[in-house]
Amino acid sequence: MNFRSLDHFLNTGAPAPKGPVAMIFAEDEVELASTIRHHAGLGFAQVLVLMPEVFDLPEEAVEHCTRITCDTRAEGALQGAVNAMIDAAPGRWFYYCYNAEYLFYPFCETRSVGEMLTFHAEERRDAMLTYVIDLYAGDLATVPDAVSREGAYLDRTGYYALSRPGHGKDRQLDFYGGLRWRFEEHIPKEKRKIDRIALFRAKPGLHLLEGHVFDDEEYNTYACPWHHNLTAAICSFRTAKALRRNPGSRFDIRSFKWHNSAPFEWHSRQLLDLGLMEPGQWF
Template identity: 50%
Template sequence: MHYPSLSALIADSKRALSKGPICLILIEDQIAVDATIRHHAAAGFGSLIAFCDPAITLPDLAEAPLHRVNHAVTDKDALATIVNAVSAAATGSWVYYCYNAEFLFFPFSEHRSIAEMLIFMTEERRDSVMTQVIDLYASDLTAHPDGVDLETPYFDSAGYFALTKQDATGQSLERQVNIFGGLRWRFEEFIAPARRRLDRVALFRAAKGVVMGPDGHFSDPEYNTYACPWHHSPTAAVCSFRAAKALRRNPGSRHAIDSFYWHKSEPFSWQAQQLLDLGMMEPGQWF
């Protein structure tokens, strides 16, 4: 289904948003659009919704319902506008968001669906899944000048760290952290401070009155936590070429960076087990 605007999608929410989990994909350019959509269709989402410019080409998809919505996703606060509108219209549904050239991995995703994990999260009385963004990149920028290599991508196997989130008075917030690392840490001089964080609440259950702010945090503090109070919870990873694309698109960083490769670069296997082994996500009590 093709919707001319976000408001048109919301007006038809009984059809477009009735089958979850819902996957929202904000498409900024034509890079890896087909791969992104097909990856998330294979993960088991009930509905996929692509927000993009009318000039963007989308694949013909038989695996899952794909809706297209005309929207300027590069506008300021476009993400929060989309997420909050969909959340208000799909209360009770699990919602996931990402951009093109980003790929969700969760524990055991090689042989389990996203719906299976979210059933467990609901049983655990969790309304969100903390995800860590893992920067993917091409090792050879001559062969892949846009920084994207879907065939042989690399990522940083080390160099990540977490700092406890604090409130306006400087008090630590319980079970909330800011995560840093990857390309955004190694090339931080080219990255705005607000864009250096790797933590993201990319999976959440829409609830009445719970909204996302411009910084990606939710108005209910419990949504921003990485685990429940009584034990560890499953977490997930969003493997993303977005930072690599930005560093190659920006004239200053493009001419200053000869390679993203360093001694801690490791080939990405496109397997969740690799990320589990490195501690980049965890299954919690889900086995």
């Protein structure tokens, strides 16, 4: 189904009361079909694709999603759309990402996202920390836009966390690593973090803020006070794309590969083994 705006969707086709909803914000048409298919395969009850009218929705993805016309490149577009969905469907679990980004969580090959969120909710958690793990092509000479699912690499090491300054920041950290760390001279300081609260349960009065955090500080925590909780990873070509499109970085960077690069296996086990997500008490 197609909707001419988010308001049109909310007024005529608001999501059903059960099952998590994925919101994919298309900044361009790169790997849009694979992004939609990946998230539909995880078991989301509904996959919403917000995209400008001039973009084409790939034919093979039409049956897996609902298209909503939206100027995704306008300032504040993502925040505004997410907050509108929160207001419209309190109690519902939501996830958001951009095209050419892929959600992985522990055991996602055999367990649905609904099963995972049910367990997370039983641990009295209303949000989940996700780490944005940069993916990139191994050979920029043959793949100049740095996007190659078949030849994708990720960094095995180089990730770290710093205490988040400010009052009320218990169990909150700022996480860094990947291309944003290795090529930080090309990344604005406010864009270098790789943590994102991308999975959350809507409630009245909740708002997504800049920096992929919420105005409820408990939503921004990585775990509850008594033990470790589940975390997830969003494997993303977004930073690699941006560094290749920016003239200043495109000609400065000959390759994204380094001695700690490894082929991405497209499996949650690799991310667990590298410590890039946490199963918590879920086995």
